[in-house]
Amino acid sequence: MFKHAIVRRPGKNFADGLASFKGAPPDYENALGQHDAYCAALERCGLAVVRLEPDLEHPDSTFVEDVAVLAQNSAIIARPGARSREREVDGIREPLKKFFQTIHEIEAPGTLDGGDICEAEKHFFIGVSRRTNEGGAKQLAAFLARDGYTSSLVDIRAMKSILHLKSGVACVDDRQLVVMEELAAREEFRGYELIRVAPGENYAANCVRVNEHVLIPVGFPAIGGELARRGFRLVPLDVSEFRKMDGGLSCLSLRF
Ligand code: GLY
Numbered sequence: 001m002f003k004h005a006i007v008r009r010p011g012k013n014f015a016d017g018l019a020s021f022k023g024a025p026p027d028y029e030n031a032l033g034q035h036d037a038y039c040a041a042l043e044r045c046g047l048a049v050v051r052l053e054p055d056l057e058h059p060d061s062t063f064v065e066d067v068a069v070l071a072q073n074s075a076i077i078a079r080p081g082a083r084s085r086e087r088e089v090d091g092i093r094e095p096l097k098k099f100f101q102t103i104h105e106i107e108a109p110g111t112l113d114g115g116d117i118c119e120a121e122k123h124f125f126i127g128v129s130r131r132t133n134e135g136g137a138k139q140l141a142a143f144l145a146r147d148g149y150t151s152s153l154v155d156i157r158a159m160k161s162i163l164h165l166k167s168g169v170a171c172v173d174d175r176q177l178v179v180m181e182e183l184a185a186r187e188e189f190r191g192y193e194l195i196r197v198a199p200g201e202n203y204a205a206n207c208v209r210v211n212e213h214v215l216i217p218v219g220f221p222a223i224g225g226e227l228a229r230r231g232f233r234l235v236p237l238d239v240s241e242f243r244k245m246d247g248g249l250s251c252l253s254l255r256f
Contacts, residue, residue, distance in 0.1 A: 001211055005047045005253040006095055007039055010062040010242075011054030016123035018060055018082055019164075019245045031241035035062070038215075038252055041170070041235050045210040047255065050095060058088045062242070066113040066131075066164075067092045069124075069140060070256040071147045074102040076140055079129030081111035092254075099256065104143045110136030115164030116156075119167055120171040124151040125188060127165025154188045162203065166250050172209045172232060178223065180205040195230070196224045206248035208255075210235075215249050 003183040010032065039049050055061040060082075067089045069076040075096045089105075096103060101185050106112045116127030117140070124144055126137045134153070141151040154165055161182060162168045168180040169189070178195045180202045197205045197220075204220035207227070216224055218236040228234055239249055 002045075002047055002255045004050065004053065005039075005042045005100065005255045006050045006064060006092075007035070007042075007050040007253045008062050008064045008091070008141075009054050011056045011059060013059045014062060014245065015055055016059040017063075017245050018084065021244045021246060023244065026241035026244040034237070034239055034241055035252070038237055038239065038249070041215060041237055042210065042253060042255075045213050045215075045235070047210065049253075052091065052095060055088065055091050058085060058091075060085050060245070061088045061091065061222075062204060063115070063247045065090070065251045065254055066115050068096060068254055069112075069114050069117045070100075070254055071142075071144060071149060073100075074147050075100040075103060077103060077105040078112045078114050079106040079108065079110055079136060080113050081129075081133065081136075082113075099180070106136050106139050109133070110139045112136030112140055113164055114254070115166050118166050118169055118171055120177070120192070121174040122149055124149055125165060125169065126151050126153050126179050127151050128155045129157060129164060131164065132247065136253075152188050154183075154186060156183075157185075163246050164251075166206055167248060168205050170205060170207045170209070170250070172207070172214055172227070174228075178205055178207055195223070195226060203243065203248065206250055208250045210255060217243075217249060 113131040116132040118125040170178045201220040208215040
């Protein structure tokens with residue numbers, strides 16, 4: 001069960017962040033409204049939400065999941081793989097110290113974005129991506145092993161369709177993974193029941209189990225229907241402004 005979440009409100013220069021999206025830029029007022037609704041949903045799921053102030057030096061810092069990985073007894077400060085995001089970690093140490101006695105840090109030349117890390121109960125899938133390198137992944141695996149977790153690396157460097165591993169896979173309970181088709185044949189996921197997301201709904205592979213609920217982006221009826229049929233209680237949320245900046249539901253919070 002999660003009890004807490006940490007979020008960071010988007011700054012007014014949020015649209016200056018990294019993005020592959022080529023359409024109209026995000027609307028700041030809309031983004032704030034969507035962020036408020038996201039926080040309210042986390043609170044309805046039973047979490048106490050710590051709201052950090054915008055960090056105007058780092059336009060992507062609202063994607064706070066990327067700066068840390070949280071385990072049962074320790075926090076691991078990430079080392080984001082994009083140069084413009086490297087120093088975002090400076091803003092998360094103090095908030096995490098209030099909750100975690102043991103804090104590790106990924107060291108250079110390792111890089112690691114939290115969005116590449118998918119927790120499945122006592123196992124972690126660690127994406128090796130354009131942001132997370134093998135060195136960072138192995139450092140994280142070693143820290144997690146000290147805390148009793150197993151882990152496996154999932155190499156997504158050849159995939160153009162996703163930025164982070166968690167853009168394509170989510171763990172909704174100890175045996176079930178929501179997964180985009182392109183990842184469904186991966187050996188690493190063998191043994192799990194796979195809930196496949198049709199290619200037209202890939203964005204919804206980034207859904208988030210929060211206690212008794214699953215947060216899911218609005219507008220994806222096939223995967224939403226399938227999850228509902230399986231008994232999951234869905235909380236649909238509009239995160240269209242964050243999608244324009246290559247972000248999804250999971251990136252907007254650290255949950256623990
Ligand atoms: N805009 C999110 C990222 O590229 O890290």
